[in-house]
Amino acid sequence: xxxxxLAALAxxxxxxxxxxxxxxxxxxxxxxxxxxxxxxxxxxxxRRRYPVIYFLHGLPASPYAYRGIGFITSALDALGRPAIVxxxxxxxxxxxxxxxxxxxxxxxxxxxxxxxxxxxVHAHYRTIRDRRxxxxxxxxxxxxxxxxxxxxxxxDFSVIESWSGYFxxxxxxxxxxxxxxxxxxxxxxVPQLRADERKRPTFFAFYVGAADKRFRAxxxxxxxxxxxxxxxxxxxxxxxAHDQSVWSAHARAWLSLALDHLRPAAAP
Numbered sequence: 001x002x003x004x005x006l007a008a009l010a011x012x013x014x015x016x017x018x019x020x021x022x023x024x025x026x027x028x029x030x031x032x033x034x035x036x037x038x039x040x041x042x043x044x045x046x047r048r049r050y051p052v053i054y055f056l057h058g059l060p061a062s063p064y065a066y067r068g069i070g071f072i073t074s075a076l077d078a079l080g081r082p083a084i085v086x087x088x089x090x091x092x093x094x095x096x097x098x099x100x101x102x103x104x105x106x107x108x109x110x111x112x113x114x115x116x117x118x119x120x121v122h123a124h125y126r127t128i129r130d131r132r133x134x135x136x137x138x139x140x141x142x143x144x145x146x147x148x149x150x151x152x153x154x155x156d157f158s159v160i161e162s163w164s165g166y167f168x169x170x171x172x173x174x175x176x177x178x179x180x181x182x183x184x185x186x187x188x189x190v191p192q193l194r195a196d197e198r199k200r201p202t203f204f205a206f207y208v209g210a211a212d213k214r215f216r217a218x219x220x221x222x223x224x225x226x227x228x229x230x231x232x233x234x235x236x237x238x239x240x241a242h243d244q245s246v247w248s249a250h251a252r253a254w255l256s257l258a259l260d261h262l263r264p265a266a267a268p
Contacts, residue, residue, distance in 0.1 A: 018043070019073055024120040030106035033117060034089050036066055037125070038073045040082035040265070048082075049126045051133045051262040053255065054117070054157075055087045056142030060097035060172045063089060071244075075251040082265045083255075086121055088113050090142065099169045100138075100145025101184060114149040118156060131200070132263045135159035137255075139247050143206065144169070144186075151189045154200045159261050161254055162206035164242050166215045167222050174214045187225060194229045203261035205234035207250065211241040 018041065023034040040050060055072055057065045066089045076083060090100060095107065102108040114136075122129055134157045138146035143165015150160040167186035168177045182188040193202065204226070208219040216237070223235040234257070240246035 026112045028108035028111035036087040038085035048265045049128050050084045050265045052084045053135045056138030056145045058140035061091040063092045071248045081259050097172045114153045131158040135258045137161040139163040147186045159203045159258050190225050190229050193231045207236040209240040209246045
């Protein structure tokens with residue numbers, strides 16, 4: 001299989017290479033869901049269980065955008081804080097902008113990523129097997145996906161981070177909101193977060209670039225709504241626009257922030 005060949009190449013590159021590729025059969029997508037796996041140093045020689053950061057890439061994208069997590073793995077290596085990273089495919093040929101939502105038979109991306117993928121990961125990797133060991137982090141459309149999927153699955157994830165994301169589904173250019181249901185808008189889900197806060201505490205953090213003309217206003221709107229509802233969260237506006245330089249500059253700090261709110265790696 002293609003995934004097995006990639007994994008073999010990664011091993012051949014050297015003993016310290018800890019990024020490979022895996023895949024699962026997804027009924028939700030009526031096909032295969034591949035994903036990149038980053039394992040922390042010492043994973044193969046220990047019996048510890050690790051927190052998992054599920055990282056969602058931006059959209060629209062090629063079918064191989066999920067492989068582009070070098071800046072994430074470099075940031076984690078620099079931090080020296082052990083965690084597993086799982087970066088799933090969020091687009092494919094003929095479906096480059098599905099927004100991480102369920103659309104119907106063979107195109108149910110939310111179910112594939114929020115339900116099928118964690119189930120597979122927990123069965124095949126040494127993970128912390130409760131919500132306090134799982135984060136959803138994403139950039140741009142991946143930030144939208146991280147917010148929606150976490151709020152829809154609060155029993156399964158306890159940390160949300162959106163990096164330059166938005167909070168309602170948009171067209172591929174990100175310039176207009178597309179028709180959607182109330183459940184597909186984070187703005188309408190704010191009361192649910194407030195009601196759930198004591199039962200299932202969730203760490204919610206998001207940021208946007210000061211020069212991000214498409215998404216800054218909506219990020220500021222959600223910040224106001226969360227403050228009005230007294231939902232605890234972290235919000236920042238950083239110099240920069242909607243581009244990789246912003247995400248790379250803050251990756252280390254924001255991954256550390258996520259790990260601060262997850263259970264640390266521990267012996268079983």
